[in-house]
Amino acid sequence: MIHTGEWPYKCGKGFRYRSTLVTHQRIHTGEKSYECPECQKRFQSSSHLLRHQRIHTDVRPFHCPDCGKGFKRSSHLISHQCIHTGERPYKCPQCGKRFQTSSSLLLHERIHTDERPFHCPHCAKGFKHNSTLITHRRLYAEERPYECPQCGKSFTSSSPLNRHQRRHQ
Numbered sequence: 001m002i003h004t005g006e007w008p009y010k011c012g013k014g015f016r017y018r019s020t021l022v023t024h025q026r027i028h029t030g031e032k033s034y035e036c037p038e039c040q041k042r043f044q045s046s047s048h049l050l051r052h053q054r055i056h057t058d059v060r061p062f063h064c065p066d067c068g069k070g071f072k073r074s075s076h077l078i079s080h081q082c083i084h085t086g087e088r089p090y091k092c093p094q095c096g097k098r099f100q101t102s103s104s105l106l107l108h109e110r111i112h113t114d115e116r117p118f119h120c121p122h123c124a125k126g127f128k129h130n131s132t133l134i135t136h137r138r139l140y141a142e143e144r145p146y147e148c149p150q151c152g153k154s155f156t157s158s159s160p161l162n163r164h165q166r167r168h169q
Contacts, residue, residue, distance in 0.1 A: 009021035011025060011028075023045050026044040031044065034046050034049040035049075036049060036053060036056075038053070039056070055072075059072070062074050062076070063077070064077060064081060067084070083100070087100070088100050092108055092109060094109070095112070107128075110128045111128075118130045118132070120133060120136055120137060122140050135156055138156040139156060143156065144156055146158050147161075148161060148164055148168075150165070151168070
């Protein structure tokens with residue numbers, strides 16, 4: 001079949017093997033035959049189950065040849081390797097700035113669109129980053145986890161604490 005290009009098993013698209021078609025059809029039926037013995041979460045394929053099980057075992061089979069750091073997914077290793085190569089394959093179409101990961105580019109693009117997908121349930125104010133919303137919500141909870149070790153004054157985030165500490169110098 002490799003030489004003839006034959007794809008005899010069909011479901012909208014063609015498959016070379018019946019087993020691949022059966023696995024694909026689970027997308028349509030929602031069938032999840034593979035269960036994790038640790039947490040009982042179910043998966044459509046054995047490969048997805050095996051990948052999931054790394055969460056429980058902390059197995060990191062993908063290692064960086066430059067620094068030896070291990071990763072659970074090959075895609076994470078590929079992203080990591082950009083640190084060593086300096087490669088920035090994702091380019092902002094608006095300003096041309098380049099990024100190592102697609103998620104970094106997506107976060108950056110909010111600068112141009114002013115998208116604010118994270119909203120405070122108390123005042124409905126929108127934020128570009130979830131971490132900024134978390135800091136904002138501390139105002140309502142009167143939570144001030146960042147404390148000055150010299151005078152005891154506390155702050156909702158690390159930036160005001162850092163500015164405050166400069167005054168002690």
